[in-house]
Amino acid sequence: MSQLSTRHLLGIKELSEADIRLVLDTAVNFKEIINRPIKKVPSLRDITIANIFFENSTRTRLSFELAEKRLSADVVNFSSSNSSVKKGETLVDTVNNILAMKVDMVVMRHASPGAPHFLSKNVPANVVNAGDGTHEHPTQALLDAFSMQEKLGDLKGKKIAIIGDILHSRVALSNIFCLQKLGAEVRVCGPVTLLPKYIESLGVKVELDLHKILDWCDVANVLRIQLERQQIKYFPSLREYSLYYGINKKMLDGLKKEIVIMHPGPINRGVELSSDAADSAHSIILDQVENGVAVRMAVLYLLAGTKG
Amino acid sequence: MQKRLVLDQQQIEITLKRFCYQLIENHDDFENTVFLGLQPRGTLLLDKIVPFLKEISGIEVPSGYLDATFHRDDFRRRDFPLKANETKIDFLVEGKKVVLIDDVLYKGRSVRAAMDAMIAFGRPQKVELMVLVDRRLTRDYPILPDYYGIKVNTLDSQYVVVEWVAQGNPADAIWITEKVTSK
Numbered sequence: 001m002s003q004l005s006t007r008h009l010l011g012i013k014e015l016s017e018a019d020i021r022l023v024l025d026t027a028v029n030f031k032e033i034i035n036r037p038i039k040k041v042p043s044l045r046d047i048t049i050a051n052i053f054f055e056n057s058t059r060t061r062l063s064f065e066l067a068e069k070r071l072s073a074d075v076v077n078f079s080s081s082n083s084s085v086k087k088g089e090t091l092v093d094t095v096n097n098i099l100a101m102k103v104d105m106v107v108m109r110h111a112s113p114g115a116p117h118f119l120s121k122n123v124p125a126n127v128v129n130a131g132d133g134t135h136e137h138p139t140q141a142l143l144d145a146f147s148m149q150e151k152l153g154d155l156k157g158k159k160i161a162i163i164g165d166i167l168h169s170r171v172a173l174s175n176i177f178c179l180q181k182l183g184a185e186v187r188v189c190g191p192v193t194l195l196p197k198y199i200e201s202l203g204v205k206v207e208l209d210l211h212k213i214l215d216w217c218d219v220a221n222v223l224r225i226q227l228e229r230q231q232i233k234y235f236p237s238l239r240e241y242s243l244y245y246g247i248n249k250k251m252l253d254g255l256k257k258e259i260v261i262m263h264p265g266p267i268n269r270g271v272e273l274s275s276d277a278a279d280s281a282h283s284i285i286l287d288q289v290e291n292g293v294a295v296r297m298a299v300l301y302l303l304a305g306t307k308g
Numbered sequence: 309m310q311k312r313l314v315l316d317q318q319q320i321e322i323t324l325k326r327f328c329y330q331l332i333e334n335h336d337d338f339e340n341t342v343f344l345g346l347q348p349r350g351t352l353l354l355d356k357i358v359p360f361l362k363e364i365s366g367i368e369v370p371s372g373y374l375d376a377t378f379h380r381d382d383f384r385r386r387d388f389p390l391k392a393n394e395t396k397i398d399f400l401v402e403g404k405k406v407v408l409i410d411d412v413l414y415k416g417r418s419v420r421a422a423m424d425a426m427i428a429f430g431r432p433q434k435v436e437l438m439v440l441v442d443r444r445l446t447r448d449y450p451i452l453p454d455y456y457g458i459k460v461n462t463l464d465s466q467y468v469v470v471e472w473v474a475q476g477n478p479a480d481a482i483w484i485t486e487k488v489t490s491k
Contacts, residue, residue, distance in 0.1 A: 043379075046384070
C-alpha cells in the first residue's frame, strides 16, 4: 500500500503499523535525496504550508521548514509571540484567517494537548502535529524509529529504554506507541516522581535503576528534564538527578554490549547526558537531526498525496 | 485476454547486441559515458546491456538506477501517491554523456520526469534515450528515442508487457495485451 490511512498526522496512536512502515520506507528515498548535490524535488510545488508555532521550537521548526522547502512547497511561518493571538484571537479564527490565504497544510505546535485534533475537525487543510503539550510529538517518534532502524535493522524484538522525564514528555508517549506498533519492547526509567501513574497500562515496564536498564537495552532514548513544564519540584536538585539518572561515557564503556544513545534535543549537558557520552561513538543524536528532515519530507509528501 | 508476441527471447538478444554495437559506434571508448536505468523496469534492461557490452567491447560503463517518482507531473492527480524506488547513482553526471535506459516509451512523461530528476546529479553534456519498445502513436510530450528495439502501433486500451527471466518468467519476451474491461 502506498497511501496513509489518514489525511492528518495528529498522533502515532491513530496510525497503523502499515502507515508507520510506509513513512519509514518513503523516508529512505528522501534521505538519499537530501544527500544529493541538488537536494530538492518538485513534488509539492503547488502546495502552501503554514508552520504555526504557539510554543518555542528551534530544531522541529527548522526541520519542518527545510523539509517543506526541499519538497518545493511555499512556506509561511507564524509564531504566537508576535501575532494577534496576544490580542485575544481564538485558535480557529487564527488558523481560518491563514487558510483564507489559500494554505493547504498546517503544521502546528501548541501547548494544549489535543489542539491539533480540535483543529483538524474545524479546518479543511491537512494538519500535522508538531507537538501538543505533554501529549504527542509524532514526527519525533517516527524519526527516532527511523534512526533506530537504520542502526539496528527491523525493530521487532529490540529492547528500547526511554530514560528521564517521562511525565512531561510528548516524545515518550509517541515513542511508546510507535515502537510497540513496530514490535519493539519498551521500558521506561526515571525517578518515580517523573513517571506517569498509569504508565504500565500502556504495556511498558518500569525500571528505577539506571544501571539495570542500561544492561537490558539495545537503545537508550534519553529525555530532557523539562524544567519549564514543572510547576513544583519533582527532585531535590539537578545535581542529584544527574548522580542517579545522568549517563556518562564511563558507564557506557562498562557495559557488556554496545548500546545506542539517542536524545531528541536540546540536551542539558551534564544533567541527563555528559558531554563525553553525548559526543561518543554510541551517540546517534546528530543522525536523528538529519533523519528528521527526511522523515518530515515523507510525512508531508504522503499526506499531500492522500485524498480525504 | 488477447495477447500478441512482439519479440521473443532470440529477437530480444539480437536487439540487445544491436544496441551494443550502436553504442560503440556513437560512444567510441565510452570514456565520458554513463548509463542510467529508469526505475522500476528500465533497470532490468540496463542490467542486461552492461554485461553484454562488456562481453563485446571489454568496457564496463559506469551505471546507476534513477527513480523519478518525486518529479512526476501526476502527483495529487492520482488517487494515491506512487511508491518510490531506490535511486543508486554513485557518480555525478556533470559534463557526461548520459544514456537513459527504459523498457517502454509510452507517453514520454516518465522520461521528462527522469530528465528532471537527473539534473540533481549535475549538468550533462548530452543525453540520449534508449528504449526496447517505442509506442509511437501515444506520445504526450515531444520525446523520441535515440535507440529503439522495435516501434509498435498501439492504442491506449493496450498494454506493452516486457517479461524477463530475471523476474522469474520462463523466457525473455515482449507482449501486447488488451486491458481487461468489465462488461
